[in-house]
Amino acid sequence: MTLPSTRASRPGLQAVNDFVVKFANVNGSGSASANELFAKAILRMGVPVSPRNIFPSNIQGLPTWYEVRVNERGWLGRRGGVDLMVAMNPQTWDADVAEIEPGGYLFYDSTRPLPPSKFREDVAVIGMPITELCNAAYGDARQRQLFKNIIYVGALAELLGIDGAVLETLLGEQYRSKPKLIDANREALRMGRDYAREHLRQPFGLRVRRADNVGDRIFIDGNSAAALGCVYGGATVCAWYPITPSSSLAEAFQKYCARYRVDKASGRNLYAVVQAEDEIASIGMVIGAGWNGARAFTATSGPGISLMTEFIGLAYFAEIPATIIDVQRGGPSTGMPTRTQQADILACAYASHGDTKHVLLFPEDPHECFEFAAQALDLADRLQTPIFLMSDLDIGMNQRLCAPFAWDDTRAYDRGKVMTREELEAGKPFGRYLDVDGDGIPYRTYPGTHPTRGSFFTRGTTRDAYARYSEKGADYVDNMQRLLRKFETAKTLVPPPLLRRASRPTALGAIFFGSTSPAMAEAIDALEGAGVHLDTLRIRAFPFADSVAEFIAAHERVFVVEQNRDGQLRSLLVNEFGIDPARLVPILHYDGTPITARFIARAIGEQAGTRAPAAPAAAEAHVP
Amino acid sequence: MTYIAKPGLHHPTLPKNALCYTRRDYEGKVSTLCAGCGHDSISAAIIQACWELAIEPHRLAKLSGIGCSSKTPDYFLGNSHGFNTVHGRMPSVLTGANLANRELLYLGVSGDGDSASIGIGQFVHAIRRGVNMVYIVENNGVYGLTKGQFSATADQGSVSKRGVVNTDNPIDMVGLALQLGASFVARSFSGDKQQLVPLIKAAIAHRGAAFIDVISPCVAFNNHAGSTKSYDYVREHNEAVNRLDVISAREAIGVDYAEGELAEVRQHDGSVLRLRKLHADYDPGDRIAAMNYVHAHQVRGEIVTGLLYLDPDPHDLHEHLNTVATPFNALGAEALCPGAATLEQINASLR
Structure with a gap:
C-alpha cells in the first residue's frame, strides 16, 4: 500500500440519515446480495431507503451499480449525485470518482496501489486492503470473491454506525435454510467491522441513526408485487416469454402459485404457467384462455408488445379479455434492455392495425402494481378487452418501500x-x-x-x-x-387521476405518471422552497378522465414530466383532448437511468423563469 | 360474401345418434368455398365423425387460423363455439382455450400456408407440448385465398397453374409431427371418406396431440397436370398402410371383418381402434420406423396414408402442468384468492 488508507483533504460532507451511497461493482461478483443486506439494515433501523440497481445486459464481467438513497424524510426517488462511492470496479473508476459530490467520500480496495492522479482533492478517500484481507483469510477463490462484498459491508456499517446486530439478524433470515453460511457471513462481516474500527479512524461525516420513519410499510419489487396481484386477482393462466425486465414477474407468479395455489385435497395446481415459444404465442394463449373464461395474463416489455400487436388488435375487435403487463425498458429493442424508460405509451395506447385504443394503467410503485394487477383482471373481464399495466424497470426490478398490500375478503371478482x-x-x-x-x-x-x-x-x-x-x-x-x-x-x-394542490393558488401545473412519482414529490417540495408553486396531477390511467382536461384548462402552462424522448403522454393528451400543444411543456428524461428530483426541479425551475434551485432542499442541507 | 343460413327443416326419417341428433344437427353455414373443394369433403367427414361418436356439439370448440381451410369451421358444428383467429396462430389460442377448460374437445383446423409457413413455429410448439386436441391440416400445397401461390408443402418440381416450377424442398407435416412427439399421427385424402372419417373419430377419442394431414386438392389453383396435390395424382400415388374402424366405448364390439390381419388398440376413453393392416411391414406403434417408412415412400413419390403412429398411453399438457380436474373457468375467488390473512403474513415477511 503506497497510499495512506485515509487522506481526507477537505472537510467531508456531514449528514445524518440523508445521503446517497453508490456501489460500483463487477457483474456476477456476488455483490447484489451484500448490497441488498446493506440497504435492508438501514431500513430495519427505521430509516427509509430506496435502492436502485443499474445493471448491464450481461451475466458476468460488465459494470453494475447499486445506488442507495438514505432519506429520513422518506424521499424515495433518485436525488442525483453521490455522497459515498464504494468503488469496487477498476473498469469504471474514473467515471465513478467523477460522480462524487464535492466533499463526498470514496471508499475503495487499496490492496493495489493507485497513482495520486486517480483521486480527487475535494473528496475524502477511505482505502481498505480488502483483497489482501480476503486472501489472508480464505484459500478458496470463490470465497475470496464473495466475502469481499460482505467485508466491505461490515466496514461501511462500522463507519456509518449501522447496528451490527441488525446485520447479523438479517444474515440469519437470509440463510435460514443454510446455517453454515450464516456463520461464515457473520465472520466476514466482523472482519470488515474490526478492520474499520482499528484502521479507518478518521472524520467521517455520514451517519445512520435509528429513527421511526418506516412504519408498517413493506419493501418489495414491483414485479413480485404485480405477480402477487395476479394471484389475488384470480389469474389462472400465465403465458410468457423471457425478456428483461419482465421475466422475474412470471417467475414470481410461479413461485407464489406454488405456495398459495395448490389444491390441498388433490395436490394439484390451480394455475398454469406456460413459457411460450415467443411473445406472439404468449398473447395467443392469453387470448385463448380469456375467450374460454379463464383469467389470463402475460408479462413482457416493449419488443414483446411489438410482436403481440396483431393479436392485440384481434382481442380489441373480437372483444376478448386479456391482461398485458408491460415492464418498460429503454428502446429500441436491442438498445438498452436493462435500463428504464416510459417509452411504450403510444405503442400500447394505439397498439395494432386499424382503429384501436386500449386501456392503460400506470402504477407508481409496487403497492399500485399489486392493486392495479388485480384490478386489470377485473377490468379485462368487465370491458372484454386487453388491459395494459404499464410498469417499468425502475418499479419492476427495484425493491421499493411502499404501503402494505391490502385485500378485502368480501371482494368478489367482477367476471363481467x-x-x-x-x-x-x-x-x-x-x-x-x-x-x-x-x-x-x-x-x-x-x-x-x-x-x-x-x-x-x-x-x-x-x-x-x-x-x-x-x-x-x-x-x-x-x-x-x-x-x-x-x-x-x-x-x-x-x-382516477390524483390532484395535489400547491400551498397557494398558481397558474402552473404539472402532470406526471408511473415511476416518476417519488422524484416528482421531492422536486415539487424543492420548487416550493424556491418559490415555484405548482399544482400537480398524477395520471393513473388511459382513457383520461375528463378531470384531466379540466386540470389543463385551469392552468396557463402545464409541465408534462415523462421518461421518454418524444413526450408520448403529452402527444396522447394533445391527440385525445385536442389541446393546443403550446400549453403543455414537455419535461423529458430518457438516458435510461431513473429520473432524479434534481433534474425535474432544475428543468421546471428554468422553464418557470424563476431561480432554479440547484438541488432539492434535502440535498442542499448537508453541503458545507 | 354474406352470411347464408341453412334452412332449419329436417327430414323426419333422418337417422338419429345416441343423443337423438341427426347429422343435420352437426352442420354449419353454407360453405363459401369453390364447388368441388376438398375442404368441403373434410368438413363433411368431421360432421359424420362427430355424429357417429354422438358428441354434444356444444362441448366441442373449433378453432382455426386464416385461409380457405380456416374458413371451414363456420361450415360445420353450428352449435359449437368457433374462433377464427389470426394467420398461423391458431395453435396458441387453442392451447390457451384448452388450459381454461380441460373438459371440452378442441378441434384445430388449419391449412398448409397457415401451419407450414407463417404458423410453423406455433404448430411445432403446440405439438411438442402435447396439447389435447385434434389438429387437422387441410393440405393443398397452395395459397387459395390469395390465388395460387406455392405453399411450403408444395413438392419440389411440382408446377403451378401459371407454369412456375417449385424449386424449394417441401415441408412434410407428418414427418414433423412424428419427430415432435405427437401421440397420434395420420394422413388421409379428402377424396377418401371411408378412410378419413374413422381417423377423425379415433383422433377425437385420443387424449393428447392428435395430428391429421389431409391432402385436399384445390380445384381452382392446384388440380392440373404437374401438380402433386391434384385429385388424379393423389389417387394414383396413395399408399394406404391400414384401414381403421373405431368402436366407441358405448358400442358392443362385434363387428365382422373381412380377411386380413387385425390389430386392436384400446384408447383411454375406452374406445377400441381396430386396425386392418394393408401393408404387412407397417407398424403404427413404432415412431422411428414410421418416420423411415413415410420418408422412404415419399422419395418414391408415394403418399403414405392411414394411421401412421399411435401412442395408446399419451400424456397431455394438463398432466405435465399437474392442473386440477375442475376447469379453470369454473374456479372462483374462494379457490383462487389466498385471502387477507395470508396477505398480512406476506406483508410481515416484507419488512
Missing part, C-alpha cells in the same frame, strides 16, 4: 357480462355484439354453456351484432361506434 346456461335456457335473447345496456359492453358466453343457444363464431373480420359474418360497411361502422362507447365506459372504471 357473461350469460349463463340458466339465462339462455330461460330464453334471454343473445347477440354477442348487441349493446343491450347502452354502455357499449355486450354479453358473451363461454364455450360449452348450452347445447343449442348462445354459441357464436368469433372473428377478426367484420360481423353483425349477432356475430354473423358481414362485409357491410354499416355493420362495421355500428360496431366501431359501439367500441367507442365502450371506451367511454372505461373512463368511469379506471383509477
Whole structure:
C-alpha cells in the first residue's frame, strides 16, 4: 500500500440519515446480495431507503451499480449525485470518482496501489486492503470473491454506525435454510467491522441513526408485487416469454402459485404457467384462455408488445379479455434492455392495425402494481378487452418501500357480462355484439354453456351484432361506434387521476405518471422552497378522465414530466383532448437511468423563469 | 360474401345418434368455398365423425387460423363455439382455450400456408407440448385465398397453374409431427371418406396431440397436370398402410371383418381402434420406423396414408402442468384468492 488508507483533504460532507451511497461493482461478483443486506439494515433501523440497481445486459464481467438513497424524510426517488462511492470496479473508476459530490467520500480496495492522479482533492478517500484481507483469510477463490462484498459491508456499517446486530439478524433470515453460511457471513462481516474500527479512524461525516420513519410499510419489487396481484386477482393462466425486465414477474407468479395455489385435497395446481415459444404465442394463449373464461395474463416489455400487436388488435375487435403487463425498458429493442424508460405509451395506447385504443394503467410503485394487477383482471373481464399495466424497470426490478398490500375478503371478482346456461335456457335473447345496456359492453358466453343457444363464431373480420359474418360497411361502422362507447365506459372504471394542490393558488401545473412519482414529490417540495408553486396531477390511467382536461384548462402552462424522448403522454393528451400543444411543456428524461428530483426541479425551475434551485432542499442541507 | 343460413327443416326419417341428433344437427353455414373443394369433403367427414361418436356439439370448440381451410369451421358444428383467429396462430389460442377448460374437445383446423409457413413455429410448439386436441391440416400445397401461390408443402418440381416450377424442398407435416412427439399421427385424402372419417373419430377419442394431414386438392389453383396435390395424382400415388374402424366405448364390439390381419388398440376413453393392416411391414406403434417408412415412400413419390403412429398411453399438457380436474373457468375467488390473512403474513415477511 503506497497510499495512506485515509487522506481526507477537505472537510467531508456531514449528514445524518440523508445521503446517497453508490456501489460500483463487477457483474456476477456476488455483490447484489451484500448490497441488498446493506440497504435492508438501514431500513430495519427505521430509516427509509430506496435502492436502485443499474445493471448491464450481461451475466458476468460488465459494470453494475447499486445506488442507495438514505432519506429520513422518506424521499424515495433518485436525488442525483453521490455522497459515498464504494468503488469496487477498476473498469469504471474514473467515471465513478467523477460522480462524487464535492466533499463526498470514496471508499475503495487499496490492496493495489493507485497513482495520486486517480483521486480527487475535494473528496475524502477511505482505502481498505480488502483483497489482501480476503486472501489472508480464505484459500478458496470463490470465497475470496464473495466475502469481499460482505467485508466491505461490515466496514461501511462500522463507519456509518449501522447496528451490527441488525446485520447479523438479517444474515440469519437470509440463510435460514443454510446455517453454515450464516456463520461464515457473520465472520466476514466482523472482519470488515474490526478492520474499520482499528484502521479507518478518521472524520467521517455520514451517519445512520435509528429513527421511526418506516412504519408498517413493506419493501418489495414491483414485479413480485404485480405477480402477487395476479394471484389475488384470480389469474389462472400465465403465458410468457423471457425478456428483461419482465421475466422475474412470471417467475414470481410461479413461485407464489406454488405456495398459495395448490389444491390441498388433490395436490394439484390451480394455475398454469406456460413459457411460450415467443411473445406472439404468449398473447395467443392469453387470448385463448380469456375467450374460454379463464383469467389470463402475460408479462413482457416493449419488443414483446411489438410482436403481440396483431393479436392485440384481434382481442380489441373480437372483444376478448386479456391482461398485458408491460415492464418498460429503454428502446429500441436491442438498445438498452436493462435500463428504464416510459417509452411504450403510444405503442400500447394505439397498439395494432386499424382503429384501436386500449386501456392503460400506470402504477407508481409496487403497492399500485399489486392493486392495479388485480384490478386489470377485473377490468379485462368487465370491458372484454386487453388491459395494459404499464410498469417499468425502475418499479419492476427495484425493491421499493411502499404501503402494505391490502385485500378485502368480501371482494368478489367482477367476471363481467357473461350469460349463463340458466339465462339462455330461460330464453334471454343473445347477440354477442348487441349493446343491450347502452354502455357499449355486450354479453358473451363461454364455450360449452348450452347445447343449442348462445354459441357464436368469433372473428377478426367484420360481423353483425349477432356475430354473423358481414362485409357491410354499416355493420362495421355500428360496431366501431359501439367500441367507442365502450371506451367511454372505461373512463368511469379506471383509477382516477390524483390532484395535489400547491400551498397557494398558481397558474402552473404539472402532470406526471408511473415511476416518476417519488422524484416528482421531492422536486415539487424543492420548487416550493424556491418559490415555484405548482399544482400537480398524477395520471393513473388511459382513457383520461375528463378531470384531466379540466386540470389543463385551469392552468396557463402545464409541465408534462415523462421518461421518454418524444413526450408520448403529452402527444396522447394533445391527440385525445385536442389541446393546443403550446400549453403543455414537455419535461423529458430518457438516458435510461431513473429520473432524479434534481433534474425535474432544475428543468421546471428554468422553464418557470424563476431561480432554479440547484438541488432539492434535502440535498442542499448537508453541503458545507 | 354474406352470411347464408341453412334452412332449419329436417327430414323426419333422418337417422338419429345416441343423443337423438341427426347429422343435420352437426352442420354449419353454407360453405363459401369453390364447388368441388376438398375442404368441403373434410368438413363433411368431421360432421359424420362427430355424429357417429354422438358428441354434444356444444362441448366441442373449433378453432382455426386464416385461409380457405380456416374458413371451414363456420361450415360445420353450428352449435359449437368457433374462433377464427389470426394467420398461423391458431395453435396458441387453442392451447390457451384448452388450459381454461380441460373438459371440452378442441378441434384445430388449419391449412398448409397457415401451419407450414407463417404458423410453423406455433404448430411445432403446440405439438411438442402435447396439447389435447385434434389438429387437422387441410393440405393443398397452395395459397387459395390469395390465388395460387406455392405453399411450403408444395413438392419440389411440382408446377403451378401459371407454369412456375417449385424449386424449394417441401415441408412434410407428418414427418414433423412424428419427430415432435405427437401421440397420434395420420394422413388421409379428402377424396377418401371411408378412410378419413374413422381417423377423425379415433383422433377425437385420443387424449393428447392428435395430428391429421389431409391432402385436399384445390380445384381452382392446384388440380392440373404437374401438380402433386391434384385429385388424379393423389389417387394414383396413395399408399394406404391400414384401414381403421373405431368402436366407441358405448358400442358392443362385434363387428365382422373381412380377411386380413387385425390389430386392436384400446384408447383411454375406452374406445377400441381396430386396425386392418394393408401393408404387412407397417407398424403404427413404432415412431422411428414410421418416420423411415413415410420418408422412404415419399422419395418414391408415394403418399403414405392411414394411421401412421399411435401412442395408446399419451400424456397431455394438463398432466405435465399437474392442473386440477375442475376447469379453470369454473374456479372462483374462494379457490383462487389466498385471502387477507395470508396477505398480512406476506406483508410481515416484507419488512
